Amino acid sequence: MVALGLLAVPPAMAQQAGGEDARLNELQRQINEQTSKLAQMRQSLQEQEAGLAQLQQSLNEEILASARARGAPAPVLLPSLSQGVGYAPSATVGAATPAPAAVAQQQAPEPNAEVPRQRVGQAPESDSRPPEVAQIFDQPGVLTPPGKFVLEPSLQYGYYANDRVALVGYTVIPAILIGLIDVRQVKTTTGVSTLTTRYGVGKRFELELKLPYVYVNTDTISREVFTGSAQDRVFNVNGSGVGDVEMTARYQINQGGPDKPFYIGWLRYKSRTGRDPFEVVTDCVTRCVANTTGTGLPLESPTGSGFEAIQPGVTWLFPSDPVVFFGSLSYLHNFKRSNVTRTLLLGAEENIGDIEAGDIIGFNLGLGLALNEKASISMGYDQSIIDRTKQNGKDIPGSARITQGTLLLGGTYRFNDNVSFNMALGAGLTRDTPDLTVTARVPITF
Incomplete structure (x- = not known):
């Protein structure tokens, strides 16, 4: 009797059940796509954070090397990625360092100012050259820039000047010489x-x-x-x-x-x-x-x-x-x-x-x-x-x-x-x- 009841299910109900399964499969596919996109965005965010860290390190090195080469006062560098890199030219060696928040506020751009765009994750070009010093030896320490x-x-x-004294003879007592003296100066x-x-x-x-x-x-x-x-x-x-x-x-x-x-x-x-x-x-x-x-x-x-x-x-x-x-x-x-x-x-x-x-x-x-x-x-x-x-x-x-x-x-x-x-x-x-x-x-x- 049960089998006969199942065979008696109307064709309209069977068609409705098949449409519900297709809709669920479509929703599951969309969820999978969103999950994959979120994973890609998370990976891209991690790469951008690593690039920002590399960018900040390269910029810090460039600022310090440039300041030493020019004899400029010591710059103030901020390690926080959220605040960016601050550069306070007015700071001097041995002076009190301003708080990071104050330096970040000094370096904050104007609301309408144009911020130069740079590709995230790509460090700026840097020669990584030694600081220049006054040359006193034959071999210089700073290399010539490429193409220069x-x-x-x-x-x-x-x-x-050198002096040379040659004594040919013998002494009777100290300070008395019997013989010849060759005194030669070379200049x-x-x-x-x-x-x-x-x-x-x-x-x-x-x-x-x-x-x-x-x-x-x-x-x-x-x-x-x-x-x-x-x-x-x-x-x-x-x-x-x-x-x-x-x-x-x-x-x-x-x-x-x-x-x-x-x-x-x-x-x-x-x-x-x-x-x-x-x-x-x-x-x-x-x-x-x-x-x-x-x-x-x-x-x-x-x-x-x-x-x-x-x-x-x-x-x-x-x-x-x-x-x-x-x-x-x-x-x-x-x-x-x-x-x-x-x-x-x-x-x-x-x-x-x-x-x-x-x-x-x-x-x-x-x-x-x-x-x-x-x-x-x-x-x-x-x-x-x-x-x-x-x-x-x-x-x-x-x-x-x-x-x-x-x-x-x-x-x-x-x-x-x-x-x-x-x-x-x-x-x-x-x-x-x-x-x-x-x-x-x-x-x-x-």
């Missing part, structure tokens, strides 16, 4: 005019080329041994010409920031395009054709070292308000020369074999301070340890390890965004170091 070209003419003046004045070009290949890579022109004047004042003369003799030589051309490549290794060091690796190649010491005529002591008791000094000053060299190194900068600490470590290797000949009087030549100049370990330390938006000063110490020179695999008699130490003070004044003037003063701290060096640079950016 820097032309830097410079002029360096150096003065070096050298150098002037180097250099044209330096730098080009920024990328945000973290630059190439540099140096073209020097050298002038050297040396005065030797002496009373030579075995001459019996009571008067001083002055032996003067000078020379001028193109020096050793240099090429350097620099790469910023990491992305530093406030209280984070920047590391810049570099590789320098030095040619021997200048006239080397073996090419100039020597007034020799032995094997001379016309003078067997010569001074042993060159008759013309060389303008180059006479050796090709390669020098890897690393420079670091550590910005820490209100100063920037910087320094470098390097190692210079001079390539050995084989079958070297020395030019003597009357065009004669003497083969002196294989010569290998000593390698050089160098390091320096310094700090820079920005005085205002245009002026900054730097001070530092530079030291080089020069190894002995070898001839035919053995140390040359009289050759010794040399340590050169220089105390440097410099300043930079920026006329505009493209032209600045830099002056550096160096004072020698050891007897083997030039007594005085003065360097002036005018970097011009195109």
Whole structure:
């Protein structure tokens, strides 16, 4: 009977039940679509929050780096994403920091002011470049911006004086010498005019080329041994010409920031395009054709070292308000020369074999301070340890390890965004170091 009742259900009721199921399925589909859209919106919101955090961090780093480079007062940065990043130029280092709400109120835009639009989640373009400091060392710390070209003419003046006393004889009592005394003073004045070009290949890579022109004047004042003369003799030589051309490549290794060091690796190649010491005529002591008791000094000053060299190194900068600490470590290797000949009087030549100049370990330390938006000063110490020179695999008699130490003070004044003037003063701290060096640079950016 039940089966017969079911079979007796009218067709209209069956059709109504099928329409209700279709409507429920449609509602379920719409709910599923809304749920999927909500999940997508939630994911998009999380991505936007992460982008805002990255945007704020990049902006904070850019503001701090810019303030340090210009010598501007310390900015006030707000870490709250809801309030945005506040920048109070009037705040000074050591002064009381205003409350975040007050700074946010100061920086709030006007109701009718146009707010610049920026794509959410995309950080602004930043060079992440180290702060600029007054250059006092040969290797600069700030790389050239990408696509920019820097032309830097410079002029360096150096003065070096050294005294040498040779005693030949024997003493009867202290302060009484029986024999001869050779007193020799060597005074050298150098002037180097250099044209330096730098080009920024990328945000973290630059190439540099140096073209020097050298002038050297040396005065030797002496009373030579075995001459019996009571008067001083002055032996003067000078020379001028193109020096050793240099090429350097620099790469910023990491992305530093406030209280984070920047590391810049570099590789320098030095040619021997200048006239080397073996090419100039020597007034020799032995094997001379016309003078067997010569001074042993060159008759013309060389303008180059006479050796090709390669020098890897690393420079670091550590910005820490209100100063920037910087320094470098390097190692210079001079390539050995084989079958070297020395030019003597009357065009004669003497083969002196294989010569290998000593390698050089160098390091320096310094700090820079920005005085205002245009002026900054730097001070530092530079030291080089020069190894002995070898001839035919053995140390040359009289050759010794040399340590050169220089105390440097410099300043930079920026006329505009493209032209600045830099002056550096160096004072020698050891007897083997030039007594005085003065360097002036005018970097011009195109």
